[in-house]
Amino acid sequence: MLKLSKLTWQPPEGGQIIKGMDLAIPDGKLVVLTGPNGGGKTTLAKLIAGLETPTSGQIFLDGKDITPLDVTQRARCGVSYAFQTPVRFKGLTVRDLVELAAGGALSEATLCELLGKVGLCAREYMDREINASLSGGEIKRIEIATVLARGTRFMLFDEPEAGIDLWSFTGLIDVFRDLRSHLDGSLVIISHQERILAIADEIVVIADGVVQQAGPRALVLPGLLDGAAGCTQCPNKEVGKQ
Template sequence: MLSIRNVTKTFGGVAAVADMSFEVAASEIHGLIGPNGAGKTTMINLISGFLTPNSGRILLDDTEIHRMPPEQRARAGIARTFQNLRLFRNLSVRRNIEVAESNVGAGADRSLVEEAIDRFGLRGVMEQTPDSLSYGHMRRLEIIRALALRPRVLMLDEPAAGMNAEETEELFENLEWLRARHACAIILIDHDLKFVLQASDTITVMNMGSLLASGLPRDVTANKEVVRAYLGTGQN
């Protein structure tokens, strides 16, 4: 579904992402983990078009997308949430979702979004503005707004941030529902390592902008280099 091939991004001569390569399969939940500053969010920005790589290629079903502007990538099926919430604060929950839906055309099937609104518990707050919601509900709204694009690749940057254990478990169940309901690949970044390992089929580990390891969760967590660089740091 998505192929990252030898992608490099530098800022002032410093490589934030260095020769990164990995692939994400259709309907796969793919965890992207690593220490703070490893380059995870930069990688998401490169895939979504907020940054342009200095070199390398990004392909969606063998079509190069790394030269496309963000809005064209969104229409091609690349959707994301943000580590720092970027909701339209002056618009209602309903209008936030409708703005995203306007990019997919009037003929799009609305059943996915309507079901997600119920699954994520937002049906009763549709006419409220995001500032009146709890932080957890704002996180859920960002996910639904991304789903409104009917994505082929959905990238979630810290979706469990600020959530308690019960809310995180509910998020996990909703991701499982989403994968069964809508055939999209999911890239998951989160500092809650237990959550990422539970949710992901495959894990890619970054460190200092480079690929450290990639594979099944049980293999990655047993990798000595991963333990030394990340798991052994006491992060969770």
């Protein structure tokens, strides 16, 4: 379980982004974080991953206080994070990156399975360099494959649908369903997309730096879908529409 206790974060220029947030994310659940743009979701993800340091409060993973740990130490504890905008690694191939995430060499069959889950043909991509020749959508799918390769206890995906085509998005839904079916930990997705919200076990609505609503999908989702037209908390029905 991941637990946040009175978590706050304030950038150097001032103005709190995360405001005393309390949240518990249980094991064995697919949890979707949603809410208006600018509400604090990506900042929260970076705090959990160790890319930002809380101004105050604590983060616990399986009862251990991981607040003082950096991003590498948290990865060793079992936290994986897929960026909303992935990083390019000039000089590394797709195979290099996936094997680095997995912690060792992988067979072609395993590479094919991992890349196939995100809609990529391993034979076409495994020896390509992670550089400007790859589109944003391709980079996104490769990064998601690296998270799958790690197989960590806590997996966090920041808007995985951004920049990918409809066919690949449909494939990702299947990947998340498969992950949920045999979770040994927690799977958290930041998303506005109705099709991702529809497969969640729990939905957490974050706005203005606090948890506005949290609970089982059956209780939370109908209210989001019935929201007023133009409401920024309402889920989007189209891939890539923000």
